[in-house]
Amino acid sequence: MRLLVSLMALLLLATGPVAAAPSEHEQAVARLASDVDALDADPSLGAYGRVERLQARQAIAEAREARRRDREHKLALAGVRIEAARLAAEAGLLAEQAAQLDRERDQILLEASRRDAERARMEAERQRLQALAREEALQRELEQSEAERISALEAANAEAEQARKLAAARAREAELARQEAELAAAIAADEIADAAPPPVRREGGKQVYTLAGNAFGSGSASLTAQAQASLRALAGLLSGGGKVTIEGHTDSQGADDANRKLSQRRAEAVRRVLEEAGVAAGRMRAVGQGESRPVADNGSAAGRALNRRVEIIVE
Amino acid sequence: MTLSSLKIHLVLPVLLAASSVCAADELDAAIATAGRAVAAAEEAAPRGDAARALDQARAQWQAAIEARDKRRKSDALRLAEVAAANADLANARARLDAAREEVDSRAARNAELRRRHLVNGGRN
Numbered sequence: 001m002r003l004l005v006s007l008m009a010l011l012l013l014a015t016g017p018v019a020a021a022p023s024e025h026e027q028a029v030a031r032l033a034s035d036v037d038a039l040d041a042d043p044s045l046g047a048y049g050r051v052e053r054l055q056a057r058q059a060i061a062e063a064r065e066a067r068r069r070d071r072e073h074k075l076a077l078a079g080v081r082i083e084a085a086r087l088a089a090e091a092g093l094l095a096e097q098a099a100q101l102d103r104e105r106d107q108i109l110l111e112a113s114r115r116d117a118e119r120a121r122m123e124a125e126r127q128r129l130q131a132l133a134r135e136e137a138l139q140r141e142l143e144q145s146e147a148e149r150i151s152a153l154e155a156a157n158a159e160a161e162q163a164r165k166l167a168a169a170r171a172r173e174a175e176l177a178r179q180e181a182e183l184a185a186a187i188a189a190d191e192i193a194d195a196a197p198p199p200v201r202r203e204g205g206k207q208v209y210t211l212a213g214n215a216f217g218s219g220s221a222s223l224t225a226q227a228q229a230s231l232r233a234l235a236g237l238l239s240g241g242g243k244v245t246i247e248g249h250t251d252s253q254g255a256d257d258a259n260r261k262l263s264q265r266r267a268e269a270v271r272r273v274l275e276e277a278g279v280a281a282g283r284m285r286a287v288g289q290g291e292s293r294p295v296a297d298n299g300s301a302a303g304r305a306l307n308r309r310v311e312i313i314v315e
Numbered sequence: 316m317t318l319s320s321l322k323i324h325l326v327l328p329v330l331l332a333a334s335s336v337c338a339a340d341e342l343d344a345a346i347a348t349a350g351r352a353v354a355a356a357e358e359a360a361p362r363g364d365a366a367r368a369l370d371q372a373r374a375q376w377q378a379a380i381e382a383r384d385k386r387r388k389s390d391a392l393r394l395a396e397v398a399a400a401n402a403d404l405a406n407a408r409a410r411l412d413a414a415r416e417e418v419d420s421r422a423a424r425n426a427e428l429r430r431r432h433l434v435n436g437g438r439n
Contacts, residue, residue: 052407059400073393080400087407094414101421108425112432 025071029064032078036060039086048092052085195229197237198312206315209234211270213251213308221265228273235277238314244284245313246271251304252291263310264288270310342388345395349376352402361409368405372398 036056040046059081063074198209215227223231238244248263248270267286275281296303353376356369379394 049407052403055403073396077396077400080397080404084400084404084407087404087411091407091411091414094411094418098414098417098421101418101425105421105425105428108428108432112428115432 025075026064028075029060029078032060032063032075032082033057035082036085039082039089042089045086045089045093048090048096049085049088052081052088056081056085195226195233197234198230206313209312209314211310211312213305215310216266216269219262221262221269223269223273231270231273232277234312235274235279238274238279238283242283243315244274244279245315246274246284246286247293247311247313248286248288249293249295249307249309249311250291251307252294252298253304256290260288260290260292262288263290266310270312274312342383342392342395345392345399346376346379346383349379349395349398349402352399352406356402356406356409359406359409359413361405362412365405365408365412368401368408372401372405375401 036053039049039053056078059074059078063071063078066074198211200207200209202208211227211230215223215230217224246267248265248267250259250263252259264286265288267288271281271284271286274284291298291307294303294307295309296306298304298307349372353369353373356365356372359365361369375394375398379391379398382388382391382394
């Protein structure tokens, strides 16, 4: 019995210093456990690397329970497992960040697509407005063109109507002129048919036929049809031969030279009619006396009418 | 021979044999676990420090196999455990490197997309 007590005392003495070693070991294990706890509590990493952390805790537990000779080995393994858990957690965090970046990419593409759609919508609207503006401009051009066409057509119609009216008026005028000419011709024919030679008087064996001043137009040397008919009637009386002197006279109105030239042209006109009516040209002489030989008073209109005359003197 | 001695002589060899079998199973399992860990780390295509950690784990795994073949079971078990832990560490470091590259790449990609589509208003 004493031997047994002695052996137990020796055992206690032997294990006394050794009892301090587990304390250091436990401290090392506690530090490792603390590291894992810190990883668990990390707000950014705590949610990642759960499997690796479980492996680390299992390794810590094995280290805690390890026999003396295995403790260092197990502590080292636990340290490696904790480091692997930390790396796995960081990798998980980065994987989450990568996923977040993918979501961000999707948002960017969605926003870009929305902007593209907006731009396309605005471009379509711009094109639509441009097309509308072009269509309106074209419509205005068409309307203006149509208005101009109608205006031109109306102007052409008005011009044609005016031309038609003018042509009708001219035709009417021509018709009236023709009728007037026919009427004048008929009157002239009647007058000619009934024409008588100019009045005659005798002066010293000469016959003096006097063609009154109204046989000519005013200021003109053209004979009226009536006067021409009267002269042709006179020509029939002059077939007997003898010298014929044709004298033109004017009143005293106007310049002397002008009156002389007018009287000369009137005498020549009478001579041509007589010649055409058969009186030989060689028998006739035309003389313009101007205002030099009045037969009446130039102070009155009646007197000036008598002074404007052509006398055909037959010897 | 007493009854107790008989028990001891009969039971002890059985217990020793069973213990030996269990230890062999535990060692093979540890070596297999380390091999799977090394293979998994290789699939992560580690580079740099991770690749070096994987090389170390692979060497430890081979050493564990050799120690087992030489019946140094205790050394083999320790080497297998260290190989598995280092392979897992290499795997984690490789995944961390890959994740960091992915983040950098996607951040750059997003910046380019933002510049092309949003900042420049879709005009490149």
